[in-house]
Amino acid sequence: MSFLYVLWQQLGYWFIVVGGAAGAFLLVGIVVSLLQHGSAAPAILGATLVRGVKDLLFMSAKRIAAIAKLTFVESYRRQVFAVGLVFLGVIMFGGWFFGDAKSDSIAPYVSTVVTPMWFVLVPMSLLVSCWGIPADVKERSIHTVVTKPVKRSEIVVGRMLGYSAIMTVIVVAVSLGNYLWLMGQVPEHLKDQMVARVPVYGELTFLDRQGMPSKVGINVGDPWEYRSYIEGQTQSRAIWRFSFLDLGTLKKMESIPLEHRFEAFRTVKGRIEVETRFQLTLINPTTKLRMTLPAMYSVREFVASGRERVLEVPQTLPLTVEVNKKTEWEDPDLQQRVDEEVERVLEELRKEEAAAAAAANRAPKEITRQDVKEVTVDVFVLDDLVDDTVENLGSALTVEIACVEPNQFIGVNPADLFVRLSDKSFTGNYVKAMVGIWLFVILLVILGTTSSCFVKGPVATLLCVGLIILGYHLTGHLETQRQLAEAQAVHGAGGPLEATYKLLTKSPELPNNFGTKVMSKIDGAAVSALNVAQLAVPDLTRFSTEATDRQLQLDISRGFDIPATHMIYRFIVVLSYFIPMVILGYFSLVLRELEHK
Amino acid sequence: MSAVIEIRNLSKIYRDFWGRPKVKALNSLSLDVQQGEIFGLLGPNGSGKTTTLKCLLGLLFPTSGTATILGKPSHDVEKNERIGYLPEESYLYKFLTGDETLDFYGRLFKMSAAELKKRKEELLDLVKIKHARHRQLKEYSKGMTRRIGLAQALINDPDLILLDEPTSGLDPIANSQMKDLILDLKKQGKTVVMCSHLLADVQDVCDRIAILHQGDLKVLGNVQDLLQTKGESQLRTSELSEEALKEVQQVLAKHGVDLKEASHPTTTLEDLFLRTVMESEQRPGRRFEPGELPTGSVEQADSPTGATEGGSRKN
Structure with a gap:
């Protein structure tokens, strides 16, 4: 899509x-x-x-600006900038915890400055935005404003802009300070990790021990189900399909970099000094051309630098074809190259035979295709192994991983193997991460200001905290519930009400009467309500700068480039909340008496 | 004269969380305020004065009845372009300076930057707060806060000014200045509505008054008419000798009139206070004995406050 x-x-x-x-x-x-x-x-x-x-x-831009300025000055004079002291503390003492030799990754350095930003900026933005209007009502200072020609909508927007401005100043200042700290503190030998990797992720499927397709791998009993496993020396495989590859960019590169971060699971001690190894095969599923790379690769579990876990797949691979055997692949272009190569070899053989015959003073033997046992041709990975025949998937490369160690397993997750395009700048990525944090803070300001229009400060804060919890933890849960409810409906188990009825009456079938229809309608409404609830609560995990199962690529401390689509998503989320929240805030102020009781 | 404020059957019932009636603050109030007059709303605490003002301003919603102000319904924001409001307490932003306060409120109106700057200077002069313009309001005294509050109410040069307890918390000098200012506004053709329970202040400045009690309108009318004592006359002359007094008595008796009282009139405490302050400024270090201060009104003594004997200030 x-x-x-x-x-x-x-x-x-x-x-x-x-x-x-x-x-x-x-x-x-x-x-x-x-x-x-x-x-x-x-x-x-x-x-x-x-x-x-x-x-x-x-609305009047002049009045909005006046209220925004008032809000900014209010926050400034109430010394919200003191929050800078927290970061000053981090910057001053953070360095104590890192010695040059103590860390082989930049992740702790980045986390040291980025993680506190969430812990400080989120409560701060709530305290700033949730308490302003209620305090205004309580102290009745709002009376001198609403008795001027000020629309309630201008108060809501002005407040939002004012709080946003103050939070913007804070985010910019803190980001800048943190960036300078990072530049000064990260040791020279780790600076090569300060990049923004641009990953292209694929879809992961498996073959089981018998070589049959499967959606999941082998469960080794690891309670954390992040990874699924393939067993060594069996037909078990992990298969990635990388779609929508930018072939133009890839062709400009010397090789195709594939970065992995697999996990080994040993059932026997084996040779402990040798890491678990795997082999890589590139496949074109349409032409059935398979190219297994001769090299064995190691699962580099304890290497911090991503660069050391990159497999450089050459742009061209040698393919040896037995001329007189039917090939397993069907690729007319490649076949033509093979035929041309066969012709070239035949030509050479004929010349050699002619020379030999002349020297021996005999008639040359007839050289036919049967005389050529095998030829080697170049296979161009991005032309011959990329499949662009499947509709809606664009150019796709299929990569298969096989564990070569008997009785050992390799654990894989979809994000564990990706095509690593040219790295982008760390600074650019840092800016994107900070913009993400800023947008999150602005979203909280919007939610906080709106809730403060209809409830008092403490309640508004609690309301927003509840929304944050929902946004982080419930969107996934709601999705599961929704899918479950839909699946139950499809499979005839019915929705919650119908299922309860069946449980209580111990009857698998329901009578075809009015009551059943009502139950079914209520169940349908419950599913719709879950749908709407899921849509109404923002998926805040998309604003994260920390690694999560679902949003690994947003983790800047691990040096992943934040995709432009995520930035657009964040902007759109903020905008999509801004409009209805202004309307809600406006009507909340219009329909209530602005008198403190 | 046309009505600037029209209140018809205005009632306000305060309810509790469950919607049950708690207090009936206003009970079917009907009155008009004419253009160019100073109208006083009087009553003891809790009589409904402030509720009336807040209903007029759209801060409270009437339970029933209507209130139109400058021809527009009370909830219409546009009416506020021509209104100035000084609340009971000066509900201002204490973190702003005096200068910033006027700047902020001025920007809420359709005024150019140059206009606002000029108006700001005029008002800072008028309320005599120029020296403290760069201090935050939290550092202001109560009187200063009231004065800057008044300045913000006048920032848009309004046609109608609503003042809730305008003289509360002011010292007599500031009180006197406030009353002069109110009279000055009337001279400029403005309409002023003020709520107060300081009756002397209302008497000093108001043309008409309404007295409210427990939400009911009890009295409405012209101050002079309401205060006039029927069946008695009062003459004021320069000091009379004993003989002259006897002759006057004889003349009055000839007309069948009793002289009920002949004495030296007293001034008001406010007047005495103002005169003392004025004299003290001219003759510092001096203590005044009773009767030593100049007689006559402060106005006659070239007072900046313009107070007159007997409390009558109206022009």
Whole structure:
């Protein structure tokens, strides 16, 4: 699926969620209005909505700027910049924990400055944004503002911008300080790790011990199921398919770099000084051309530098073909090259035979194709082994890994093998990571400011903390629940209500009556609610700068380049929350009396 | 004169969390405020004065009834372009300086930067706070805070000024200046509505008043009419000798009128205080004996406050 397609799809979801929420609020508004105003309710509600649209569409930039400036000055004079002292502490004492010889990776250095940013900036942005408007209401200073020609929407946007500005200054200052610290502290011998690797990840499938396709590998009993295993000296294989390869970029490189970070699992001691080895085969699934690289590679488990775990696959590989045997592959281009090579060899043989016959004064023997046993031709990996026939997968390279040590296993995860394109600059990647943190902070400011429009400071803070927890931990859980509910519906097990009914009545089938239909509708609504809940809560793991199972590539401390699509995703998430949150904040301020009680 | 404020059957009931009525703050209030007048809302604490003002400003939602202000409903934000509001306490941002405060509130109006700068200087002069313009409000005294509060209320040169307890917390000099300022606003054709329970202040400046009690309108009318004692007359002359007094008494008796009281009028405490301060500035280190201070009103003595004997300030 292309990025634009996903974007379009997400936009559709956005309209569903925002439209659904707006509809729900409107419904509540109608009920409350009818209870309060009786027959006058439609007119009052209509007027409120019209006023709302007007206030939201026609805001004054000057007034917003004035409120934003006030917010900035307020935060500044309340000394939020003191947070810099925390980082000063990190910078001053962080160096104590690293000696030149103590670390062979830059990861601890980067984590030392990046991790505290989350712990300090997240609570700070919540404290700043969740408490401003409630304090304004409590101290009644808002009275002198709303009695000026200021729209409530301008207060919400102005506050958001003001808090965003102050947090921006802090993020920039802290990022800069941390960067300078990194440049000064990382030892020279580790500086080659300060790169941004550009990985192209593939999809992983397996062959089991008997060579049958499987979605998972062998379970060696490791409680952490991050990796799945292949067994040595069996037909067990791990197979990656790398799609959408940028062949233009790859062809400019001397070789095709494949970086791995497998894990060995030993069932016997073996030769402990020799690392577990594996062999690599490149496959074109369409032409069935297989090229096994002659070299044996080691699982380099205890090497910090990614560069030392890169397998350089040459652009061309020699393929020896037995001329008089039927090949297993079917590639007309390659066959033509083989035939040309055979012709060339035949020509040489004929010349040699002619010379020999002339020397021996005899008639030359007839040289035919049968006389050529085998020829060696160059196989161009990016032309002959890349498969571009599968629709929607672009140019794809298939790589197969086999463990060569008997009774030993190699553990693999989809992210454990990737095509490593030309490295990008660490500084650029650091900036992207900081922009990611900044966008996260801005998202919190938006959520915090909005919640502070309808609840008091402590409640608003708790509300946002709850959203963060949901965003980090529940999006995956909700997805699982949703899939489970859908699967149950497909397989006839029914939704939660139907399943409960079946359990209680111990009957596998339900009667075809009105009650069953109602249950089924409620179950359908439950699945839809899970869908909407999943869409409404932001997937905050995508803002992370730490390694997670799902977002390994966002870990800058390990030197991975943050993809542009992730940056766009983050921007879009912030924007998609900004618009509905301003609307929610506006109506929260318009529909409440700004009087502290 | 046209009505600047029209209140019709305005009621406000404060409710608890569950929506149960807690306090009836206003009960079907109806009144008009005319353009160019100074209108006083009087009443004891909790009578509904501030609630009325807050309903007018859209800070509170009426339970029933309507309030229009400058021809627009109370919730209409556009009306605020022509309104100035001084709250009961000066609910200002204490972390801003005086200068920044006026700058911030000024930017909320459709004013050019040059206009705002000029207006700011004028107001800082008017409220006599120029010397403290770069100090944060948290360092201001209560009087200074009230003055800068008034300045922010006037930043847009409003047509209608709503003042909630404008003289509360002010010393007599500042109090006097505030009242002069209110009268000055009237001279400029502005309409002023003020809430106060300091009756002398209201009497000094207001044309009309409404007295509220427990949310009900009890009295509404012109101050002079309401305060006039019917059936009695008062003459004021320069000091009379014993003989002259007897003759006056005879003339009055001839017309069948009793002279109920003939004595030296007293001044107000406010007047005495202002005069003492003024004299002290001119003659420092001096202690004044009773009767030593110049008689007559402070206004007559070329006072900047313009207070007059008997408390009558109106022009």
